[in-house]
Amino acid sequence: MAKEYLLGTDIGTQGTKTIMVDLKGKVVASAFSEYDVIKPRPSWAEQWPDVWVKAAFDTIKETVQKANVKPSEIAGIALSGLYGGSGVPVDKDMNPIRPCLIWMDRRATDEVQWVKENVDKDKIFEITGNYVDSYYGFTKMMWIRNKEPDNWKKIYQFITPKDYVIYKLTGENATDLSSAGNIGGIFDIKKRNWSEEMCKILGIPISVLPKRIVKSADIVGKISKESSKLCGLLEGTPVVAGGIDAPVASLSAGVLEEKSHVAMIGTSICWGVVHKGQHLSPKLVSFPYVAYDEEMVYTFGGAATAGGIVRWFRDQFGGKEREVERELNISAYRLLDEQAEDVLPGSEGILLLPYFMGERSPIWDPDARGTMIGLTLYHTKKHIYKAILEGVAYSLRHNIEAGLESGLELADECIVVGGATRSRLWMKIFSDVTGYPIKTITQDVEAPYGDALLAGVGTGVLDSYKRIKDWVRFDKVIYPDERAKGIYDRYFVEYKKAYESLKETMKALSKIGSIKM
Numbered sequence: 001m002a003k004e005y006l007l008g009t010d011i012g013t014q015g016t017k018t019i020m021v022d023l024k025g026k027v028v029a030s031a032f033s034e035y036d037v038i039k040p041r042p043s044w045a046e047q048w049p050d051v052w053v054k055a056a057f058d059t060i061k062e063t064v065q066k067a068n069v070k071p072s073e074i075a076g077i078a079l080s081g082l083y084g085g086s087g088v089p090v091d092k093d094m095n096p097i098r099p100c101l102i103w104m105d106r107r108a109t110d111e112v113q114w115v116k117e118n119v120d121k122d123k124i125f126e127i128t129g130n131y132v133d134s135y136y137g138f139t140k141m142m143w144i145r146n147k148e149p150d151n152w153k154k155i156y157q158f159i160t161p162k163d164y165v166i167y168k169l170t171g172e173n174a175t176d177l178s179s180a181g182n183i184g185g186i187f188d189i190k191k192r193n194w195s196e197e198m199c200k201i202l203g204i205p206i207s208v209l210p211k212r213i214v215k216s217a218d219i220v221g222k223i224s225k226e227s228s229k230l231c232g233l234l235e236g237t238p239v240v241a242g243g244i245d246a247p248v249a250s251l252s253a254g255v256l257e258e259k260s261h262v263a264m265i266g267t268s269i270c271w272g273v274v275h276k277g278q279h280l281s282p283k284l285v286s287f288p289y290v291a292y293d294e295e296m297v298y299t300f301g302g303a304a305t306a307g308g309i310v311r312w313f314r315d316q317f318g319g320k321e322r323e324v325e326r327e328l329n330i331s332a333y334r335l336l337d338e339q340a341e342d343v344l345p346g347s348e349g350i351l352l353l354p355y356f357m358g359e360r361s362p363i364w365d366p367d368a369r370g371t372m373i374g375l376t377l378y379h380t381k382k383h384i385y386k387a388i389l390e391g392v393a394y395s396l397r398h399n400i401e402a403g404l405e406s407g408l409e410l411a412d413e414c415i416v417v418g419g420a421t422r423s424r425l426w427m428k429i430f431s432d433v434t435g436y437p438i439k440t441i442t443q444d445v446e447a448p449y450g451d452a453l454l455a456g457v458g459t460g461v462l463d464s465y466k467r468i469k470d471w472v473r474f475d476k477v478i479y480p481d482e483r484a485k486g487i488y489d490r491y492f493v494e495y496k497k498a499y500e501s502l503k504e505t506m507k508a509l510s511k512i513g514s515i516k517m
Helices: 049-067 109-118 121-128 137-147 149-154 161-170 177-181 196-202 225-231 245-252 307-317 319-328 332-340 381-405 424-434 447-459 467-471 482-513
Strands: 005-011 015-022 027-034 074-081 088-090 157-159 219-222 238-240 261-265 269-275 285-288 297-303 351-353 371-373 414-417 438-440
Touching: 005 049, 005 161, 005 245, 005 447, 015 049, 015 447, 027 049, 049 074, 049 161, 049 225, 074 161, 074 245, 074 447, 088 161, 109 137, 121 196, 137 149, 157 161, 161 219, 161 225, 161 238, 177 285, 238 447, 245 261, 245 269, 245 297, 245 414, 245 447, 261 381, 269 381, 297 381, 307 319, 307 332, 307 381, 319 332, 332 381, 332 424, 351 381, 351 482, 371 482, 381 424, 381 482, 414 424, 424 438, 424 482, 447 467
Parallel strands: 005 074, 074 238, 261 414, 414 438
Antiparallel strands: 005 015, 015 027, 088 157, 219 238, 261 269, 269 297, 285 297, 351 371
């Protein structure tokens, strides 16, 4: 029987989505499963991998059932995933020892300080293309070693979230180049392999890292008999490696060439550009791209919280909107958008610093905290909501600015993918704040779309990455309003000044807030 369909699964921070497409890129069916992050303390974030496994298996099965397609017609599946920080620490029986310290976790401050004091900045950057922050996985591994020695002794290996799910699907243990590179610190970006020298310097045994590193379009294994019963795919269906969600989302937007830049806006922001390795910057994160893995590099800046703040606001202050959503099936986010549409640019004097889980690039400050300045008794819920949307847009502009400073050349338009694209208000704000025309994709697909392409290339039913160009369809471009842009320019100056003025206070509050009675 002809293999006419492809599956893509993206394991995100707050939910997993699977889609099925035909060979022309038409989405046939999809399914989504939502879950939460464990936050034991401020700036700590971890997850047990069973949450991802269940969501992946459930959404794969539901998608196949919805599509009403015979499993024998499915050529293969690829998986992408959130940046898994430390990765899942497993024992020799591949059982999790403790929850995975995900990208959002910023607890490894002591380890970062040690690296800064003991490891030559130029050496680590020369080898890895990255510097040091508690965002990176290698510092989280060091935290477990230093703070949980009993757990450290039990660790056989660290496995990324999506690779753990692939292991559960296939029984095979491997990782792809983007996932390996995003760990930072211990990955040689030129040799495309683990750095024995950096592993020795940082005290991370190379034995705890996956021995098999593959390209994102490589087949890593096949659906096992046991997993077949749980996910609805035929035993023997090929499983393709996939990669980190942000570059796979860029691939889903058709990015194969230099200068194209894409902002993936979901729980966080990952704004990335593809190049040949000539524009590395210690202020940004770099690792192999998921297409042309051995030649191209993906460099990105990341805001720790974006949609995560909007979801927090909905959950904490959007009770009425959630009630309407339950009764009338109208999205609470849409209702909040409609209320904020008539609020003037700048929310009439409110400025939000969106550092609700510390911040990644370009300030790299785990002690940064969410801050709202300018509130008066005049302001209402809609002003605060719009200020949140604007604050996240300032963080995107801040990263774009850092990219330009590092020498990255950018296309005239910025492509945006992710859940945030459902909000036309937010897309307009992003355009007005950054000054870039914003392009979005007509299909509500994100990273799973790129996964489906990788599955097609990996299994050979698609002849080239370039097929994505035929798949992608863009919505009408959103152009910046020059008057609004002028207003936001002034707010952006204050945005950067506010952080510099408050960072010591933020650090003090972070320490005081961690005191236990």
